Amino acid sequence: MEKLYDSGKARAVGVSSFSCKKIEDLLAIARVPPAVNQVECHLIWQQDKLQKLCHSRGVHISAFSPLGSPGSSLPGVSGAIVLSNPIVISVAEKLQKTPAQVALRWCLQMGQSVLPKSTNEARIKENFDIFEWSIPEDLMAKFSEIKQARLLKGEFAVHPLSVYKTLEDLWDGEI
Known part of the structure; x- marks a missing residue:
């Protein structure tokens, strides 16, 4: 990747x-440090230490699955827990926004870019309505009460033949 960067074929x-x-x-070894780390990040897996x-x-940080992958067909993924979390719903109601808008806005206020996926035109438009408002600090603080859980575990x-023999190996204990 560094050679591509040096040749001008990659800007980052x-x-x-x-x-x-x-x-x-x-x-510790890179001559060209990474500009971005694209990771699973949402209100149920906030990754404070990594952030x-x-x-x-x-x-x-670029957050993939910022809504927690609702409707995912991946085995073992229950992504709806982000949008149905009682704290997320409570904050959304106070702000007169949807839980999805609150989840996306949280990412932005944390300094992340977001990569939400939707095939529903109304939801796509709704997802764009996150720029002209903010979540007040007292409500942002409530998100620290949410029990954390990685949804996309990486099984x-x-x-046994991989460099990653266990999930602990894969995530370096950050599970």
Whole structure:
């Protein structure tokens, strides 16, 4: 990737699903540091430690599945828990917004870019209505009360012959 960057064929280098340990290991040897780390991040998996590390090292967080993958057909994924979380619903009602808008706005206020997916035109339009308002600090603080759980665990990458023998190996203990 660094050769592509040097040749001008890439304007930046990015990584995906890197844990704190993987980011630190990469930054220790990279000549061209990553500009972005695309990770699962939402109100149910806020990744505070990773966010702080990336921010301090100049690595932008891009949140995939910022709505928690509602309607996902992935095995073991119950993404609707983000949008049906009582705290998220309560904040949404107070702000007269949808839970999805609150979830996306939280990401923006945390300094992240978001990659929501929808095939529903009305929801796509609704997802754009997140820029002209903000979540007050007292309501932002409520999100720290949400029990954290990684929804996309990565079982597909775990195998006895893989470098990742367990989920703990894959996520460097950040589960």
